Amino acid sequence: MAAGRESPNRSEDKTSSHRQNEVNRKLKYISLAILVIQNASLILSIRYVRTLPGDHFFTTSAVVMAEVLKVLTCLVIILIQQRGNVKNFAMLLYNSIFVQYLDTLKLAVPSLIYTLQNNLQYVAISNLPAATFQVTYQLKILTTALFSVLMLRKSLSKIQWISLVLLFAGVAIVQVEQESGKQKETLTSPNQNYFKGLVSVVISCLSSGFAGVYFEKILKGSSASVWIRNVQLGIFGILLGLLGLWWSDGAAIAEKGFLFGYTSLVWGVIFNQAFGGLLVAVVVKYADNILKGFATSFSIIVSTITSVYLFGFHVDLMFTLGAGLVIGAVYMYSLPKPNTGVSSISTTSSEHSKGGDSELEAFLPKSVLVK
Structure with a gap:
């Protein structure tokens, strides 16, 4: 009888567990779609x-x-966390940014690098076919891995080392194929410079790897929230960005205006750049590392197919081979490390903290592009 009375509860537990698994499965697919x-x-x-x-x-x-x-x-978000209490909000910002100014100053280095990186990405995308940029930009996985090994003493599994070799080989094949001259016909504007774009994306990958690992190293010894950290980063980012604006385009902007050339499409890009990382950071709580690898791989495919229709991009056997190696390498790199069940390193540097915010902190510093 006791067993008979327990069976309804067990049945309800199984039903509840089944429903939760279904919800989690749906959230993972939604996460995959949003990431792509x-x-x-x-x-x-x-x-x-x-x-x-x-x-x-x-x-x-x-x-x-x-x-x-x-x-x-x-x-x-910080104000909401303080339940709308403006006094507590102001005191928190004052203490975090000004009282602990030495802690704030540590963010100047990664902020400088991220600002440089964001500007270089615009230069690279303006001068390279979208699919070529997407493939080549995956070199940031290699640079992040190398800087993590050197600066954080992290270890990589054999599969991850193999994936890094395949990644480099795939990018090299794509670049050799591009240098053959076939794709240069797709550059419809005489102002575009393939070599300038290539140098920009390589420097961007190097800066992304170093800044991500440096930021992780800072966060490991910090109790500040991810939102405070991003405010600190953003303050330096705005100041350094304004300095770069004055240095590069100061005279032209003084003549034409800060918002010159802004259209609804441009605003869409800026909003995607600003909020895309925040959105993905929240979504990625429901996505594991393998799913993020799938998302990156799918986004390369989507970019390539769309580039064919929008920009007349030509896909041949060599590009397909190189891109295939990169896609495979990204997926291999995201696989769990043997015997531990987790990766020793991820491209998003997600090991620097515990709890639900670890993925958030990994994504937010990067204002642009692939995770």
Whole structure:
């Protein structure tokens, strides 16, 4: 009888567990879709607005505007966490940013690098086919891994080392194929420079790897919330971005205005750049590392297919081989490390903290592109 009375409870538990598994499964697929869309759409949209005829917006102003929007968003979130108490909100910011100024100053280095990286990505996407940029930009996995081994003494599994070799080989094949001259016909504007774009994306990958690992190293000994950290990063990002704007486009912006060339499409790019990382950071709580690897791989495929229709990109056997190696390498790298069940290192540097915010902290510093 006792067993008979327990069976309904067990049945309810099984039903509840089944429903929860179904919800989690659906959330994972939704996460995958959002990651793919965000990864691919930003690259394609930047490429599209930068290749349209007519006056182009200043990329330096777009970088600054994205940082401003990101800081405002984080401030709103912090205010909500303080239950709308403006006094507590102000005291928290004052203590975190000014009282602990030495802690704040540590963020100057990664902020400088991220600002440089964001500007370089605009240069790279403006001068490279979207699919080529998407494939080559995966070199950031290699640079992040190497800096993590050197600076954080992390270890990689044999599969991860093999995946890094395949990644490098795949990118090399794509670049050799591009240098053959076949794809240069797809550069519809005489102002585009393939070599300039290639150098920009390589430097961007190096800066991304170093800044991500450096930021992780800082966060390991910090108790500040991810939102405070991003406000600190954003403050330096805005100041450094304005300095770069004045240095590069100061005279032109003084004449034409900060928002010169801004259209609804440009605003869409900026909002994607500013909020895309925040959105993905929240979504990725429901996605494991393997799913993120799938998302990156799918976004490369989506970017390539879309580039064929939008920009006349030509896909041949060599590009397919190189891109295939990169896609396979990304997936292999995201596989769990043997005997531990988790990766020793992820491209998003997600091991620097415990709890539900670990993935958030890994994504938020990067204002642009693939995770």
